[in-house]
Amino acid sequence: METDFEPFHWDRLLLGLQPYSYLAEVALKCVVVFCLLLLVMRLLGKRGQKNLSPMQQMLMIALGSAAGDALLYPTVPLIYAALILVGITSLTMLLEMLSGHSRQVRDYVESRSRVLVADGVVDHDALRSERTTQRELYAELRVKGARSLAQVQYAILEVTG
Structure with a gap:
């Protein structure tokens, strides 16, 4: 052809x-x-x-x-x-x-901030509703300097990430 x-x-x-x-x-x-x-x-x-x-x-x-x-x-x-x-x-x-x-x-447009960890305890319902995994949460906590979950007083997922 x-x-x-x-x-x-x-x-x-x-x-x-x-x-x-x-x-x-x-x-x-x-x-x-x-x-x-x-x-x-x-x-x-x-x-x-x-x-x-x-x-x-x-x-x-x-x-x-x-x-x-x-x-x-x-x-x-x-x-x-x-x-x-x-x-x-x-x-x-x-x-x-x-x-x-x-x-x-x-x-509706921007959603609200969401507490994912309070006093070292992970809110699994919040993780699920925000479509975030524990692995992603732990990786971000390590980036911010947390060595263990017990050190984390609050971890808040903000609108900007």
């Missing part, structure tokens, strides 16, 4: 099938998407400098996907990426604002 496909064609592998002038368009898209991401980071504030909440992790995945699609695919215009970046960021900020005003929304 004959095909037009030529394996290991270096022009196709390195530069793609688009005309060479498309590389300039990709460069322009990089600058625009970078500026949009910079705007999003400014809108989010300093929270990006500490551990991310589950909502912020979800936001980072969405932003990366939207930015990457616009950069990689010639059929995805920048306006789509811009709408997604601004839209997802706005929705995240709205949900975080609602979380600040409503405990129910906050508990």
